[in-house]
Amino acid sequence: MSTTPFVRKPLAGDAAEPAVTPVVSPSETTLIRKPKLGTGRTRKKDIPEGLWTKCPKCSTLIYDKELDENLKVCLKCGHHFPAGARERINSLVETCSFEEMDAGMISVDVLKFTGVASYASKLASYWKTTGLKDAVVTGIGTIGTFRVALGVMDFGFLGGSMGSVVGEKLTRLIEAATNKELPLVIISTSGGARMYEGMFSLMQMAKTSAALAYHAKARLPYISVLTHPTTAGVMASYASLGDLIIAEPGAMIGFAGPRVIKDTTQAELPAGFQTAEFLRDHGLIDDIVPRLELKERLVCFIEFLLHHRGQPSQR
Amino acid sequence: MKHPLEFEKPILELQRKLDELRKHPHAGSLGLTLEDEVSRIERKLAETRREVFSNLTAWQRVQLARHPRRPYTLDYLRDTFTDFQELHGDRLFADDRAMVGGFARLQGQPVMVIGTQKGRDTKENILRNFGSAHPEGYRKALRLMRLADKFGLPIITLIDTAGAYPGVGAEERHIAEAIAVNLREMTLLEVPIIAVVIGEGGSGGALGIGVADRVLILENAYYSVISPEGCAAILWKDRAAAQRAAEALRITATDLLELGLVDEIVPEPLGGAHSDPTTMAETLKVYLLRHLHETEAIEPSERLRLRYEKFRRIGQVAEAPGVLGPAPTA
Ligand SMILES: [Zn+2]
Numbered sequence: 001m002s003t004t005p006f007v008r009k010p011l012a013g014d015a016a017e018p019a020v021t022p023v024v025s026p027s028e029t030t031l032i033r034k035p036k037l038g039t040g041r042t043r044k045k046d047i048p049e050g051l052w053t054k055c056p057k058c059s060t061l062i063y064d065k066e067l068d069e070n071l072k073v074c075l076k077c078g079h080h081f082p083a084g085a086r087e088r089i090n091s092l093v094e095t096c097s098f099e100e101m102d103a104g105m106i107s108v109d110v111l112k113f114t115g116v117a118s119y120a121s122k123l124a125s126y127w128k129t130t131g132l133k134d135a136v137v138t139g140i141g142t143i144g145t146f147r148v149a150l151g152v153m154d155f156g157f158l159g160g161s162m163g164s165v166v167g168e169k170l171t172r173l174i175e176a177a178t179n180k181e182l183p184l185v186i187i188s189t190s191g192g193a194r195m196y197e198g199m200f201s202l203m204q205m206a207k208t209s210a211a212l213a214y215h216a217k218a219r220l221p222y223i224s225v226l227t228h229p230t231t232a233g234v235m236a237s238y239a240s241l242g243d244l245i246i247a248e249p250g251a252m253i254g255f256a257g258p259r260v261i262k263d264t265t266q267a268e269l270p271a272g273f274q275t276a277e278f279l280r281d282h283g284l285i286d287d288i289v290p291r292l293e294l295k296e297r298l299v300c301f302i303e304f305l306l307h308h309r310g311q312p313s314q315r
Numbered sequence: 316m317k318h319p320l321e322f323e324k325p326i327l328e329l330q331r332k333l334d335e336l337r338k339h340p341h342a343g344s345l346g347l348t349l350e351d352e353v354s355r356i357e358r359k360l361a362e363t364r365r366e367v368f369s370n371l372t373a374w375q376r377v378q379l380a381r382h383p384r385r386p387y388t389l390d391y392l393r394d395t396f397t398d399f400q401e402l403h404g405d406r407l408f409a410d411d412r413a414m415v416g417g418f419a420r421l422q423g424q425p426v427m428v429i430g431t432q433k434g435r436d437t438k439e440n441i442l443r444n445f446g447s448a449h450p451e452g453y454r455k456a457l458r459l460m461r462l463a464d465k466f467g468l469p470i471i472t473l474i475d476t477a478g479a480y481p482g483v484g485a486e487e488r489h490i491a492e493a494i495a496v497n498l499r500e501m502t503l504l505e506v507p508i509i510a511v512v513i514g515e516g517g518s519g520g521a522l523g524i525g526v527a528d529r530v531l532i533l534e535n536a537y538y539s540v541i542s543p544e545g546c547a548a549i550l551w552k553d554r555a556a557a558q559r560a561a562e563a564l565r566i567t568a569t570d571l572l573e574l575g576l577v578d579e580i581v582p583e584p585l586g587g588a589h590s591d592p593t594t595m596a597e598t599l600k601v602y603l604l605r606h607l608h609e610t611e612a613i614e615p616s617e618r619l620r621l622r623y624e625k626f627r628r629i630g631q632v633a634e635a636p637g638v639l640g641p642a643p644t645a
Contacts, residue, residue, distance in 0.1 A: 104635040110574075111565050115550040133635055164630030171627065193518075193540050195550065198564045199576045202518060202540040203629040206526050209498035210626050217503065232491075233540075236479075236519040240495035255491035255519075256481030264481050274486060284489050 055079050071291045080228065080248050080291055085137040085154035088187055092295050093141035093150065100139035102172060107134055107165045111198050119196035122158065132157045134165040135190070138173040140182065144299035146306070149177035151186040155229070162234055163194035167204025170238065174211035178218055183302050187225040188239040192232025205237035212241050221305035223298060226253050226276065226285070244286045244301055247276035248294075253285075320378050322367055326586075329360040368585050371535070373561040373570075377543060379535040380514045381477075384589040386596065387446075388415055388430030388473045391513065394596030395603070396421055396428060402462075405454035408488065413444045413480070414452030414524075416459040418468070422604055427463035429456045429524055430473030430513075446515075447480040453493035453523045460504055469507040469607055472524040477542065479520030494523035501526035502623060507610035509603060511581065512536045513588075516566075528613075528622050529606045530576075532568045533599075534583040538576070539566040576629065579606075 052061045058077035067074075071091050072081040083091075089098060106123070113119040127133065135157040140149050151173050153160045170186065177184040193201035215222060224242030226235075228251035235255055239245075247253060254274035262269060272278045279285045289297045319327050333356045336349070371379070379385070392399045396419035404410040416429035431448060434440030456472075463470050479490050501508060501524075510527035516538030532538060541549075546564060547556035571577040581602045584591035610618060 105632050106635045108631045108633050110631045111563070113563055115560075115563060116552075164632050168630050168632050195541055195546055195564070198540055198566065199538060199571060199574070200630055202522055203576065203626060205495075205519065205522060206498050206502075206626045207629060209495060210502040210526070210623050213499045213502040214623075216499070233519055235491040236494040236523075237498055238495070240489070240492040241499055254486050255479065255494075256486065261481045261483065261486070265483060267483060269483060273483070279489075282487050282489070284492060 053081070073291050078249065078290065080250060082155055082189075082228065083291070084156055085132070085152040085187075088152045089137060089139075089141070089150065091291075092143055092298070094143070098139050098141035098150075100137065101176065102138060102169050103133065105133060105165050105169055107163055107197070109196070110164070110200055111196070113196045113198075115196075122196070126157050130154070130156050134169070135160045135162070136166045136169050138169045140176065140180075143185075143295065143302070146299065146302050147180075147182055148298075148302070149173050149180075149182045149184045151184075153187060153189045153234075155189040155191075158194065160188075160190035160234070161192060161194035161201070162190060162204050163197040163201045164204065166190075166194075167201075167207050170208050171204075171211045174208065174215050174238075177220060178211070178215045181218065181220060183220060183306060184215060184222040185225065185298060186222070186238060186242075187227060188230045188234055189227045190230055190232070190234035190239075192234060202233065205233050208238045209241060212238055216241075216243075221302060223301055223305075225289075225294070227251050229253065231255065231257065240284075243305065245284060246287050246289045246297070247279070247285050249276060249288050249290055251276040253279050318383050320375070320382070322371075322375050322378075326360065326364050326367060329356055329363060332356055333360065364585055368587070372558070373537070373565075373567050374543070374558040376535045376567050377537050377557075377561055379587045379589075380537050382587065382589050383435070385514055386588050386592045387435075387475060388428075388432045388513070390592060391430075391473060391596055391599060392419055392428060394593065395600045396426075397423075399428070402459060403455075405451045405458055407451070407454055409449075409451045411444075411449050411452035411455055412442050413446055413448040413476070414456055416456060421471070421600065421607065424607070425468055426607075427459055427468045427470045428473065429459055429470065431476040431520075431524070433475060433514075444480060446476045447478060447517075448476065448520065448523075449480050449482070449485050450488040450490045450493040453479070453490070453497050456524050457493075457497050457500055460501065460508075464504045464506050467506060469509070469611065470504070470527075471603060471607075472508070472510045472527065474510060474512045474516050474521045474525055474538075475514035475536075476517045476520045477515050478517035479523065491519075494519050497523045498526055502626075503619065505615045505619065507607065507613075507618065508622075509606050509610065511599070511603070512538050512577075513599075517542060526622075526626065528610045528618060528625070529578045531579050531581050531602060531606065532571060532577045533581050533588060533595075534568050535587050536568060537561075537566040538571055539564050 051064050053064055053067055054061050055074040057079035060076045072083045109120045132154055136151055136153045138151040151170050222242050223244045224239050226239055226247040230239050230253050252274055253276055258269055276288050280288055336353055399417055399419040401417040413431060415432045419426055419428045431446050432443050433446035434443040460470055508527040509529045510525045512532040514536050518540055543557040543561040544554045546560040548554050568580045572580055581599055584594045588595040
């Protein structure tokens with residue numbers, strides 16, 4: 001479902017506590033020299049599989065370690081590759097500060113859904129290949145000086161779809177933020193509600209939005225970060241409800257899929273339709289923030305939003 | 316019978332025979348008296364109708380929910396309610412005719428009624444956009460709900476939509492945001508809210524006016540996260556697999572009641588709501604009045620707590636063996 005040819009690799013520490021931002025010593029990166037572009041196909045064949053990634057936007061070959069260090073942003077053109085939930089958390093929270101919640105919560109095949117493949121077998125294969133239990137990781141961590149309730153979705157797990165687990169983990173996170181009077185940040189990426197759980201999935205939209213109603217009523221800040229892609233049921237619930245809504249450059253964001261819209265309306269879609277930039281120009285998004293600037297911008301926003309509380313929340 | 320569905324054909328056939336017999340009393344008599352023959356076919360007709368309608372598949376119910384003669388929101392506003400005073404517009408951009416709303420009386424009691432509205436013919440369907448609302452529809456709904464909240468009128472929403480409209484304008488004006496805001500704001504409205512799925516409960520477009528103290532569903536209505544056709548196209552790569560998708564998604568009223576996703580089923584006349592709209596409208600009135608009285612009797616703060624709990628408890632999860640996360644803090 002991903003629109004870029006980037007292959008998600010299992011990362012060291014992917015399944016472990018995401019407390020430490022992985023540090024790669026500069027000496028390591030110089031051991032293998034970057035191949036010059038245009039050295040021909042024969043040269044390319046010598047490159048070991050999985051060490052290099054080609055940018056889908058500018059076609060530059062990027063050394064994977066460099067790409068990881070640069071938070072999966074192309075060093076040449078700034079294209080944002082997909083990033084996993086653990087990587088994102090690592091890049092935002094202070095070392096050893098993240099206390100994960102509900103780490104072992106898993107989905108149930110509540111409808112005994114049997115399609116072309118059964119839901120149970122889908123889940124089993126995703127557990128095995130992604131190292132994730134479901135499409136969101138939640139917990140409380142320190143960003144700058146602020147304790148923040150942080151939820152990060154992962155498109156790699158069943159297209160970031162929202163079923164009972166995503167809804168329940170986020171609702172518990174939001175409730176914890178309300179009870180502990182913490183600011184909330186949710187980084188979304190999702191194809192929408194998870195079909196395999198039928199109406200249970202749809203109702204997670206109401207559940208998470210209801211929890212946000214009480215978080216908002218307590219005048220606590222919520223920043224929604226939209227990443228590529230964020231659509232459908234997730235966009236029609238918590239992803240659209242931030243006090244601030246920010247997006248990564250080039251992210252595809254919308255309610256209905258472009259093909260559905262084209263089929264329904266039989267009309268040409270405008271240039272840049274449903275991109276972050278399009279939605280900023282149409283008034284939905286407060287600002288577009290590159291991934292490498294996200295942490296400092298979040299800290300800055302939270303400072304403004306918590307100003308009335310006097311001290312930064314440090315419990 | 317206009318617009319017969321495939322599974323209604325045996326009923327139709329008997330009906331035709333009966334009509335024929337009554338029109339030409341001597342043509343069909345083979346030694347039997349006319350009265351005998353008529354009553355024999357009448358019995359068979361009733362039997363067949365009962366048999367067909369007590370064994371409907373999920374897909375057949377979807378067809379009934381989409382029946383072109385099925386009563387729509389404005390039909391109930393005429394037959395279940397009285398004194399409907401339609402109110403237009405979202406005060407921001409437009410008046411979305413796919414979403415109707417306004418004051419009405421239910422057995423004399425003033426309420427706010429909001430619902431999606433399909434068209435009966437091509438001309439009206441263009442006006443109503445086939446019952447699929449734009450962002451303006453959801454924003455109009457919220458405006459009217461806030462008005463009701465301010466002046467203490469209970470809210471009744473009638474849901475009948477294939478889904479929110481997937482169009483360029485809808486995206487440009489943020490239909491997802493409009494729905495999301497309704498979900499959040501309906502959580503906090505202090506007046507009682509009763510939602511009824513009267514036909515199609517199409518995904519987020521239905522839920523956008525569906526956060527309520529009570530969620531009812533008509534016997535042959537459906538409520539689904541995705542249309543059976545859409546699910547079939549994605550999972551089976553074949554829209555023709557819609558019948559199987561309809562079964563797998565568990566979208567019928569009985570499925571949803573069993574799964575704890577709706578509060579009660581409102582029974583339809585045998586043959587479906589469209590076969591006897593007057594009876595249907597009366598039945599709905601009885602159910603609405605009961606749920607209205609029950610929810611009105613609850614203290615407002617308690618009603619809000621119960622509304623939150625109602626949606627809060629939906630979902631089934633498990634704990635992976637051998638993984639110990641910190642205890643939930645909520
Ligand atoms: Zn590039």
